Amino acid sequence: MTRPSLLRAPATLAASLAAVALAGATAAVVPAPAQAAVTLDCATGPLTLADSTADYVLTGACADVSVTGSNVTVTLASATSLTVTGANVEVDATGALGPVVVTGANSSVAAAAAPLVRVRASNVDLEIPALGKAVLVGSNNEVEAVKGAKATMRGANNEVTYRKLRKVVVRGANNTVKVRAGSTKVRVKGANNTVRVHRRG
Structure with missing residues (x-):
């Protein structure tokens, strides 16, 4: 008569342990x-x-x-x-x-606008339609703007795209400049830079 109770005891213990484990697992996935x-x-x-x-x-x-x-x-x-x-x-x-x-x-x-942005880092993206001046020091940075006064890049593999930009200065290698309209003054120093402007000022 004692055997059935001895068999049920381990089963009850296993069920309790499973419930505790399940409770612990459930708690672990609740967002903090x-x-x-x-x-x-x-x-x-x-x-x-x-x-x-x-x-x-x-x-x-x-x-x-x-x-x-x-x-x-x-x-x-x-x-x-x-x-x-x-x-x-x-x-x-x-x-x-x-x-x-x-x-x-x-x-x-x-942002909608900013008078000046200075970046001293890499892999930074800027999306600011009205951007006064942008200074990029680093690599793999990107700027997308509608209009700007001046963009300066010192580093490699940076890319700026404007609709209108009055002046751009590039010092480094493998940088890309794209300006779709207006007149732009250009100063470039370095290897393998690509500068495409609507018209050079």
Whole structure:
């Protein structure tokens, strides 16, 4: 009479262990609260976004915004200035930005306008239709704009595309410049650079 109970005991224990394992597995796939988007009000003043692997939504008209964390996305309307030192950062502004400085690699900035952008990194993408001056120091950077005053490239394998650009300066190798309309002053120094402008000024 004792054998059936002895057989049921291991089965009950196995079922309990399986339930514990299943509970642990279920808990492991629940997204951590830290991954949720963080909403910040720019009315508090200058902001420094230091957390990594985070999504930020900035509300209102921002003052100075500094992104020091990596693997970050930032959505905002506008800012008086933007500094990106973290890597793998994506910034999307629906309005205009003030001066922009990017030193974090593998990053991107999109905005309606900016008077000046300085990039000292590699693999950075800029999509800013109204871009005053762009200075690229590094490699494999890309700029896409509608109009600009001046673009300067120092490095290799950079590419800029404008509809109208008043002046371009290239120092390095294997860089590409494309300007579809207007007159452009051109200064080039280096090997294997490709410069295609509508008309040289």
